[in-house]
Amino acid sequence: MTHRIKKAAVLGSGVMGSGIACHLANAGLEVIMLDIVPFDLDEKQKSIKAFRNRIADTSLANALKSKPAPLYDSEFASRITTGNFDDDFDKISSCDWIIEVVIEKLEIKRQIFEKVDHLRKPASLVTSNTSGIPISQLAEGRSDDFKKNFCGTHFFNPARYMALFEVIPHAGTDTDVINFWMNYAEVHLGKKAVLCKDTPAFIANRIGFYSGNKVGELTEKYGLTIEEVDKITGEPIGWPNTGSYRLLDLVGLDTSVKVTQGVIDNCPEDEYVKILKNRPVPKATQFLLDNKFLGDKSGKGFYKKTDQRDEKGGRVILALDLNTLEYKPAQKPMIPVVGIAKKVELMDKRLKDMMASDEKSGHFVRDLLVGMMSYAANRIAEISDNIYSLDNAMKAGYAWSYGPFEYWDMIGIQETIALAEQIGEKTPDWIRSAADKGLTSFYKSEGGKKKYYDLKSESYKVIPGTESNIHLDNFRSNTPVYKNSECIIHDIGDGVLCFEFISKSNAIGDGIGQGAIEALNIAQAGDWAGIVIGNNAKNFTVGANLMNVAMVAMQKDFAKLEEMVHGFQQINMAMRYAPVPVVTATQGYVFGEVARF
Numbered sequence: 001m002t003h004r005i006k007k008a009a010v011l012g013s014g015v016m017g018s019g020i021a022c023h024l025a026n027a028g029l030e031v032i033m034l035d036i037v038p039f040d041l042d043e044k045q046k047s048i049k050a051f052r053n054r055i056a057d058t059s060l061a062n063a064l065k066s067k068p069a070p071l072y073d074s075e076f077a078s079r080i081t082t083g084n085f086d087d088d089f090d091k092i093s094s095c096d097w098i099i100e101v102v103i104e105k106l107e108i109k110r111q112i113f114e115k116v117d118h119l120r121k122p123a124s125l126v127t128s129n130t131s132g133i134p135i136s137q138l139a140e141g142r143s144d145d146f147k148k149n150f151c152g153t154h155f156f157n158p159a160r161y162m163a164l165f166e167v168i169p170h171a172g173t174d175t176d177v178i179n180f181w182m183n184y185a186e187v188h189l190g191k192k193a194v195l196c197k198d199t200p201a202f203i204a205n206r207i208g209f210y211s212g213n214k215v216g217e218l219t220e221k222y223g224l225t226i227e228e229v230d231k232i233t234g235e236p237i238g239w240p241n242t243g244s245y246r247l248l249d250l251v252g253l254d255t256s257v258k259v260t261q262g263v264i265d266n267c268p269e270d271e272y273v274k275i276l277k278n279r280p281v282p283k284a285t286q287f288l289l290d291n292k293f294l295g296d297k298s299g300k301g302f303y304k305k306t307d308q309r310d311e312k313g314g315r316v317i318l319a320l321d322l323n324t325l326e327y328k329p330a331q332k333p334m335i336p337v338v339g340i341a342k343k344v345e346l347m348d349k350r351l352k353d354m355m356a357s358d359e360k361s362g363h364f365v366r367d368l369l370v371g372m373m374s375y376a377a378n379r380i381a382e383i384s385d386n387i388y389s390l391d392n393a394m395k396a397g398y399a400w401s402y403g404p405f406e407y408w409d410m411i412g413i414q415e416t417i418a419l420a421e422q423i424g425e426k427t428p429d430w431i432r433s434a435a436d437k438g439l440t441s442f443y444k445s446e447g448g449k450k451k452y453y454d455l456k457s458e459s460y461k462v463i464p465g466t467e468s469n470i471h472l473d474n475f476r477s478n479t480p481v482y483k484n485s486e487c488i489i490h491d492i493g494d495g496v497l498c499f500e501f502i503s504k505s506n507a508i509g510d511g512i513g514q515g516a517i518e519a520l521n522i523a524q525a526g527d528w529a530g531i532v533i534g535n536n537a538k539n540f541t542v543g544a545n546l547m548n549v550a551m552v553a554m555q556k557d558f559a560k561l562e563e564m565v566h567g568f569q570q571i572n573m574a575m576r577y578a579p580v581p582v583v584t585a586t587q588g589y590v591f592g593e594v595a596r597f
């Protein structure tokens with residue numbers, strides 16, 4: 001059966017529910033968002049709809065004021081209608097998709113789904129945004145039509161910006177429904193769909209459970225401050241610049257603790273669970289929980305913002321001292337491995353150099369990454385039968401630049417096994433066996449395609465869904481059509497040229513301008529079908545090379561500055577009116593407006 005979604009119901013209007021409602025409105029859907037009637041209404045208020053809808057209305061209003069903005073356009077808010085469970089639940093009968101986003105309690109969710117089962121129209125899709133409750137338990141007792149159209153669809157917060165969309169079927173989910181969600185998420189919601197097994201915390205939060213708790217363990221072991229750890233666990237190792245403790249404040253310490261407890265309760269054989277169960281809760285974590293200092297939602301957590309200003313006018317941020325449990329002005333520490341990272345651009349060499357450091361920050365990086373890689377490898381095939389699902393989940397859900405098995409490739413399989421033995425981590429037999437048979441990488445490029453190592457066949461296969469994808473890494477060994485210090489022009493087949501930026505942060509300078517002219521000249525002079533402007537970098541472009549602009553401005557050579565601006569405008573216009581199609585394929589960070597040619 002072909003499913004079409006025009007109208008959706010979001011059951012629950014908290015931070016996650018309202019964020020999902022907004023993103024479904026972004027996708028052009030008509031949305032009904034419902035929540036409970038407030039318990040504190042007086043007799044007069046109980047008869048007034050505005051009061052009865054107060055929770056959903058307030059949640060939506062707060063979402064629309066939040067930053068980053070949950071809507072592409074503020075006018076899309078008109079696509080969302082609010083209501084309450086008592087008065088408006090029957091409206092779900094007109095919806096094509098009903099998604100539950102209520103509190104993480106099994107019995108409450110079951111009560112919701114019992115009502116949904118009675119009121120939904122046949123063949124309508126029903127999903128749960130649970131972050132850990134088994135989907136099979138939520139499906140118990142429901143009708144056959146409900147079960148086959150039911151699965152988990154787990155968004156990550158904020159719903160508009162986090163790319164991961166975990167699809168979690170239960171044993172009775174129809175195969176067509178699974179395939180529909182994998183496609184719908186990518187095509188209509190702009191997400192990275194990852195198929196998960198119905199296991200505790202699914203994929204991303206299961207690996208995140210380990211990495212988050214391991215950071216806390218190693219912080220204590222090596223006597224580091226939270227500022228030092230956040231400097232290390234950011235861009236230097238390919239993780240988000242927030243770092244670990246700042247991320248905990250953003251997510252909410254209570255949320256993190258619930259995920260941890262869920263894994264502990266439901267995964268007794270997990271090797272790291274056995275360790276955590278015998279380890280006391282870190283005193284700083286217990287202090288924050290006892291005082292309800294949960295992070296940004298409560299005004300303070302591992303960090304605390306103040307109204308004070310420093311000498312540069314910036315807001316003074318306080319950081320929790322893990323030993324004294326007092327807040328002190330956050331420091332900007334000088335860390336040896338961060339210094340190494342700044343000097344080494346290539347990530348594989350950077351990580352090896354950082355882990356080779358015989359300083360405590362180097363040991364921290366080694367223990368954290370090797371431990372994470374070993375833990376992820378031990379989750380095959382418990383949470384996934386393949387490696388690419390784990391990698392995709394961590395990149396899309398936690399904004400890591402690389403997944404666990406991509407880290408294995410950068411450090412080396414044999415090298416990682418040796419490091420794991422050195423620090424007492426256990427690598428699974430399947431990796432040792434594969435390494436003994438000559439496996440040297442989990443991914444490779446072959447025939448213009450990126451392939452992964454398949455455990456069952458012990459061979460390389462194209463990652464499903466990427467059969468038609470073009471990876472520029474596959475063209476690195478080819479002779480370029482044109483190249484300068486800031487760009488490369490590739491022949492990517494089918495008569496198409498790819499104009500790739502390679503300057504630092506892909507800043508646009510003279511070299512890219514010259515490359516654009518060359519791309520147009522080459523395309524027009526030869527038998528070329530078109531030009532794609534694209535790259536696989538973290539930054540598609542950070543905009544103009546401001547250093548060049550500043551130098552010209554400082555010299556007060558305004559004629560030259562005007563010439564630069566005019567020249568760039570002329571290049572853009574030439575592309576716009578080129579006799580061959582020019583397509584700009586943006587991704588990642590894009591600064592400034594991108595012209596549509």
